[in-house]
Amino acid sequence: MFTGIVEELGEVLGTESGPSSARLTVRGPVVTADARHGDSIAVNGVCLTITDQPAPDAFTADVMLETLERTTLGGLRPGDPVNLERAVPAGARLGGHVVQGHVDGVGRVVARTPGDRWETVRIEVPAALARYVAEKGSVAVDGTSLTVAAVHDDDPAGPSFSVGLIPTTLAATTLGRAAPGARVNLEVDVIAKYVERLLTAGGAS
Structure with a gap:
């Protein structure tokens, strides 16, 4: 779960497109400070799972066809800024509102x-x-x-x-x-x- 309080503006480092999926690599020093494989990070409001960390301040996530069809992530290019937010830990202050990271x-x-x-x-x-x-x-x-x-x-x-x-x-x-x-x-x-x-x-x- 997220709250919609953006922690930092990240930068798209690279994209890899397949026939029905994509891989997105993003730089975000704040959200990766304590990130681990499998953690959730919202990228422009889309909940993505960290699958790789090519650098200490960057992460890579897989983007499925459903996500590409329902969101703007498929149009991102290297150099584009993106809003980043880590998932909210249990017991943390709810600064915005309940955000699932499931774009409608x-x-x-x-x-x-x-x-x-x-x-x-x-x-x-x-x-x-x-x-x-x-x-x-x-x-x-x-x-x-x-x-x-x-x-x-x-x-x-x-x-x-x-x-x-x-x-x-x-x-x-x-x-x-x-x-x-x-x-x-x-x-x-x-x-x-x-x-x-x-x-x-x-x-x-």
Whole structure:
């Protein structure tokens, strides 16, 4: 489990693509400081398992076809920055919200509006996920825990939502440089999905 509090901006060192999978190597001195084979690290919100450590400050992970189809990881190239977070140890402080690292879909940045010391970013959300996004609720965007400032269900271009990015988020995550058109990984609140499942499962016990 993760909390959506990005620990550092890592850098993609290399990618290897196969017919139905890929291998991703990332540099991240902070998240690898105590890393071991088999540990989980969220890369742009995607939970990956360390399979190799080619250097003391880097790790390699396998990326399966399901992940490549549901996330933006397949588009990463050497030199790209990525948000990194280690799994949360039991008993640690929950700084953001419950994030599983299981991306639900890919959204798209559609607009950025600068404020005094922050920015409002509007993100297009797939129609199938829009019902899980609620004003003042939580959403993970590229692994970053954010509070939904507004939802825009009546937009003719399709559903979207807005979030506010404080200076720390702008400086410490990839969202600070995500221009309109950029694709981002989205994970909606898992509690909303479970509530829906309970209400629609026919009351079986």
